[in-house]
Amino acid sequence: MSRLNPRQQEAVNYVGGPLLVLAGAGSGKTSVITRKIAYLVQHCGIQARHIVAMTFTNKAAREMKERVGSLLKGAEARGLTVSTFHNLGMNIIRKEYARMGYKPGFSIFDDGDIKALLTDIMQKEYSGDDGADEIKNYIDSWKNDLILPDEALANARNPKEQTAAIVYLHYQRTLKAYNAVDFNDLILLPVKLFQEHADILEKWQNRIRYLLVDEYQDTNASQYLLVKLLVGMRNQFTVVGDDDQSIYAWRGARPENLMLLKEDYPSLKVVMLEQNYRSTSRILKCANILIANNPHVFEKQLWSEMGHGDEIRVIRTRNEDAECERVALEILTEHLRTQRPYSDFAILYRGNYQAKLMELKLQHHQIPYRLSGGTSFFARQEVKDLMSYFRLLVNPDDDNAFLRVINVPRREIGSTTLEKLGNYASERGISMYAAADEIGLGAHLDSRYAERLSRFKRWMDNVRQQCAQNDPIAAIRSMVMDIDYENWLRQNASSDKVADARMGNVWFLVDALKSTLDKDEDGDMTIEDAIGKLVLRDMLERQQEEEEGAEGVQMMTMHASKGLEFPSVYIIGFEEEILPHRSSIEADTIEEERRLAYVGITRAKRNLALTFAAKRKQYGEVIDCTPSRFLDELPPEDLVWEGQEDAPVEVKAARGNDALAAMRAMLKR
DNA sequence: ATCATCATTGTTTTT
DNA sequence: CAATGATGAT
Numbered sequence A: 001m002s003r004l005n006p007r008q009q010e011a012v013n014y015v016g017g018p019l020l021v022l023a024g025a026g027s028g029k030t031s032v033i034t035r036k037i038a039y040l041v042q043h044c045g046i047q048a049r050h051i052v053a054m055t056f057t058n059k060a061a062r063e064m065k066e067r068v069g070s071l072l073k074g075a076e077a078r079g080l081t082v083s084t085f086h087n088l089g090m091n092i093i094r095k096e097y098a099r100m101g102y103k104p105g106f107s108i109f110d111d112g113d114i115k116a117l118l119t120d121i122m123q124k125e126y127s128g129d130d131g132a133d134e135i136k137n138y139i140d141s142w143k144n145d146l147i148l149p150d151e152a153l154a155n156a157r158n159p160k161e162q163t164a165a166i167v168y169l170h171y172q173r174t175l176k177a178y179n180a181v182d183f184n185d186l187i188l189l190p191v192k193l194f195q196e197h198a199d200i201l202e203k204w205q206n207r208i209r210y211l212l213v214d215e216y217q218d219t220n221a222s223q224y225l226l227v228k229l230l231v232g233m234r235n236q237f238t239v240v241g242d243d244d245q246s247i248y249a250w251r252g253a254r255p256e257n258l259m260l261l262k263e264d265y266p267s268l269k270v271v272m273l274e275q276n277y278r279s280t281s282r283i284l285k286c287a288n289i290l291i292a293n294n295p296h297v298f299e300k301q302l303w304s305e306m307g308h309g310d311e312i313r314v315i316r317t318r319n320e321d322a323e324c325e326r327v328a329l330e331i332l333t334e335h336l337r338t339q340r341p342y343s344d345f346a347i348l349y350r351g352n353y354q355a356k357l358m359e360l361k362l363q364h365h366q367i368p369y370r371l372s373g374g375t376s377f378f379a380r381q382e383v384k385d386l387m388s389y390f391r392l393l394v395n396p397d398d399d400n401a402f403l404r405v406i407n408v409p410r411r412e413i414g415s416t417t418l419e420k421l422g423n424y425a426s427e428r429g430i431s432m433y434a435a436a437d438e439i440g441l442g443a444h445l446d447s448r449y450a451e452r453l454s455r456f457k458r459w460m461d462n463v464r465q466q467c468a469q470n471d472p473i474a475a476i477r478s479m480v481m482d483i484d485y486e487n488w489l490r491q492n493a494s495s496d497k498v499a500d501a502r503m504g505n506v507w508f509l510v511d512a513l514k515s516t517l518d519k520d521e522d523g524d525m526t527i528e529d530a531i532g533k534l535v536l537r538d539m540l541e542r543q544q545e546e547e548e549g550a551e552g553v554q555m556m557t558m559h560a561s562k563g564l565e566f567p568s569v570y571i572i573g574f575e576e577e578i579l580p581h582r583s584s585i586e587a588d589t590i591e592e593e594r595r596l597a598y599v600g601i602t603r604a605k606r607n608l609a610l611t612f613a614a615k616r617k618q619y620g621e622v623i624d625c626t627p628s629r630f631l632d633e634l635p636p637e638d639l640v641w642e643g644q645e646d647a648p649v650e651v652k653a654a655r656g657n658d659a660l661a662a663m664r665a666m667l668k669r
Numbered sequence B: 001a002t003c004a005t006c007a008t009t010g011t012t013t014t015t
Numbered sequence C: 001c002a003a004t005g006a007t008g009a010t
Helices: A006-013 A029-043 A058-071 A085-100 A111-125 A132-144 A149-155 A159-177 A185-196 A198-207 A221-231 A257-264 A281-291 A320-338 A352-364 A381-394 A399-406 A415-428 A439-443 A447-469 A472-482 A485-492 A496-519 A527-548 A582-586 A590-601 A629-633 A648-654 A659-668
Strands: A019-023 A051-055 A081-084 A210-213 A237-241 A269-273 A312-319 A345-349 A369-371 A553-557 A566-571 A604-618 A621-624 A639-643
Touching: A006 A029, A006 A269, A019 A029, A019 A257, A029 A051, A029 A058, A029 A210, A029 A237, A051 A058, A051 A085, A058 A081, A081 A085, A085 A185, A085 A198, A085 A221, A111 A132, A111 A159, A132 A159, A132 A221, A149 A159, A159 A415, A185 A198, A185 A221, A198 A221, A210 A221, A221 A237, A221 A257, A281 A312, A281 A590, A281 A604, A281 A629, A312 A320, A320 A345, A320 A352, A320 A566, A320 A604, A345 A352, A352 A369, A352 A553, A381 A399, A381 A447, A381 A472, A381 A485, A381 A496, A399 A415, A415 A439, A415 A447, A439 A447, A447 A472, A472 A485, A472 A496, A485 A496, A496 A527, A566 A590, A582 A590, A590 A629
Parallel strands: A019 A237, A019 A269, A051 A081, A051 A210, A210 A237, A312 A604, A312 A639, A345 A553, A345 A566, A369 A553, A566 A604
Antiparallel strands: A604 A621
C-alpha cells in the first residue's frame, strides 16, 4: 500500500498534461488517485481547494476522502472537493440557480417522484398510459445525450418516440414549475449553463485547476462534456478507468469516451496499471483469458505476485434449490472449519431476484448475511411520505416536501394549480407553502382551488402549533390519523399484507421519533431537533447500513460488487440466459456480459466458485439450463468440476447457439 | 363505483 | 410463482 510500483509512480508524478490511467482490476487505482492528490498539493503547489476528484458513488467518494485525509495534514486538505458527478452538479446548480431560472432550495426528484409525475402527465395529456418506465427510459437517454425536448420531438422517428418526446416536453416544463430537477438534470443543467454563459464557466474553470475522474469508462455523453468544459484549455487532468470493467452501457455510459480522449487531446499520455494486488495468479489468468474474447484497443494483461492459488471450482447442481443449499452449506462448513469470518465470503449474482432463494437458505442455516441493493427502510414510499410531513413541519419552505405531501392523501390539487402556485410563489420570492394562503393568490387562481390550498396550510399550521404546545408525539399521531394515511396506503397497496407492513413502518418511524425525544437527558430537545436528527439519519442511511451488517456473508449483484474484493467469492447462476442474460443475447451485447463476468471473477482474492444448475424453476415451470458460454472460454486446466459429472462438454455441443464462440474457445486450448 | 376473483404477465443491471 | 392488470358481481 505504501510503496507504489513504477507505473503507479509514473501516473502520480505526471502533471505535464492530460493523463489516462488504464487501471486493471485490483491494480491500486484508488491509491494512485489519492497519492496524486497529495502529490499535487505537496509538490506542485496546487491548493487543495483547486483540486476536484470525481467519482460515481458516494461510497467511493467517502473512501477517497478518508484516504486523502490520512495522507495530508488537515490544513493541506482544506477545500478539497471529492464528490460524485451528481453531487458536483448539484453544488453548481446551488450556486448558479438564478442564472438558470430556478429558485433557491430546488428539489431533486427521485425515481418514485418521477414515475408518479410521468403517469400524471400521460393521464392528463393523453388518456393512455404507455408505461411510465418506457417513457422514462427515452427521457433518460435523451438527457444523457444532451438532447432537449424540442430536438427530441424534431427527430422522433416513430409514434412511440413522438409520444415520449411530447411527454418529455411537458415533463420538463412541470419540473421547472415545481422548481425541481431530476438526476440527469444535475449534469445536464450545468453543461447547458456552461455552454451558454462563458463568464460562469470561466469562474468554475478558475476554481478547478486540476481535475481527476475515477471510473471514467462509466461516463456518459453529458458527463464527458462536463469534464471537457471544466478542464477547458488548461488540459490538466487525470482520468482513471478500465474499459474491461465497463458494465453500465445500458444506462448511457460510453466506454468509448476512453478512446475519444485520444482524439480530443492528442497529447494524452496513457499509463497502464497491470500489476494486481488482489488475486492469485490463477484467478487472474482466467480473467485475462475470458476478457481476451472481447475486442480491445488497449491490450492489457493482469498479473500478480500473490501466489498461484487454487483452481477455480465449477459446481454443477441438480436445480436452483440444490445450488443455493450447496453454497450455504459450503460457507457454513468453511466458516466452522477455518474460523474465517462470514464477511470473508461473497455471493454474487446477475439479478436481484436470485437473492431470494439464497437468502432463504442462509436463514435456514442461521448464517448471518448482508444484502445490498434492496430498498432500505428510508427509501420506502411510506417512510418518505411521512418524512416529508416531518420536514414540512419543521421547515415550511421545503418545497420538495410540500409537493410530496400535498396530494398524499388526495386533496384534489392538480398540477395546473401547483404550477400557478409555484409561479406566484417564485414571483413573490416565497415558498409554495407560504404562498398557499396568501390573499394575492386569488387573483391567479379560481377560488375553489385557492381554498383547497389555504385549507391545507391552515391544517398544517395547526399541527405545527399542536406540536409546539402539547405533546408533539401525540400531535403527530393525530396528524397521521387526520390524513387517514392508513386508508391511503390500503388504496395504493396491492394487498392488505403490504398495506399493513407499510403502516407498521409508519408507526415505527413515529416511535423512532419518540425514542429520540425520550433519550434526551437534558430535556431541552425540541421536536425540531428530533426531526432534524431523523432527517440526518435518513441522509446517512447508507453509511449505517454498511457498518451495521459488516459481519455477515455479503450478497449483491455483480454490478454492485464493482470496486470491492472478497477472499472467497461464489458466483451463482453461471448459465446461459442468466449470465449472458437473455436480453443481452438477443440484443447481441454479449461483450458487456462478458465484462460483467470479468468483474465478478476479479472480485475474488483466493477462492472462486462458479455454480450453475441443470434445471431451474422459472415462471413456475421447470426448465433445462445450459452452462454459461463463458465457462467454455476459461482455461480447462485451471478449473475443477464438482457435483454431477455428466459431461458438460456434451451439453456444450448440444447447444448450437454459439458454435463460433465454442470453436474459438476450443482453439484457444 | 368498488371490491374481489381470475388471468395474464413477465425477470437484468442503478447514479 | 409472484405481482400486476382486467373482468365481473355487488
